[in-house]
Amino acid sequence: MSVLSPRLVDEIKALPARYPQPRSAVMPALDLAQEEIGYLTPEAMSEVAVALQLDPGYVEGVATFYTLFHLSPIGKHLFYVCTNLSCTLRGAGDIVDHVKGAIGVKEAGEVSSDGLFSYEEVECLGACEFAPMLRLDHQYHYDLTAEKIDRLVAERKLAPASREAPAAPPALWATSPASGEGDSSHRLTKPLAPKKVRKKKGG
């Protein structure tokens, strides 16, 4: 039985036409699959490979390389907290601690007891001038304070959203932030940093 919906499979099959190299569609395809079912199961990766007519090993290799993709369950709302230099100099350590307390988890990757939240520490998200910052539900949030984080958490607890497919184009392709005023709906211009360079707390 298929784990991806027929609608999504059709959408994935249409992606290669957008790119000079059809295999470039693998990342937006994986992103769409993850949006639909929450994380990338082996079955989902296999179905993406079939839809794109790519080698399953190549698709799995891409999925396992980037922090953007998750191979195990995550919370419905995932905080990507930047802990690179600029954000760290402006208090990212305290932001991480506050996020952990606000969502009720002890470490990165842990899912809160209500299933709503988890967090990860990531490398630079390209919005250093608005540090400290994070990405949540495809939006950037700048100049973070404890109050802003509490508000983000409270809003999502009040209206726990179902997983929504991202508006086209997929989350990987968009502009970088242009303003430091409040929150942003700008999407990522590039995938998050590779796992091999993920910053470890206390490292």
Ligand code: FES
């Ligand atoms: S260091 Fe955090 S956005 Fe660049």
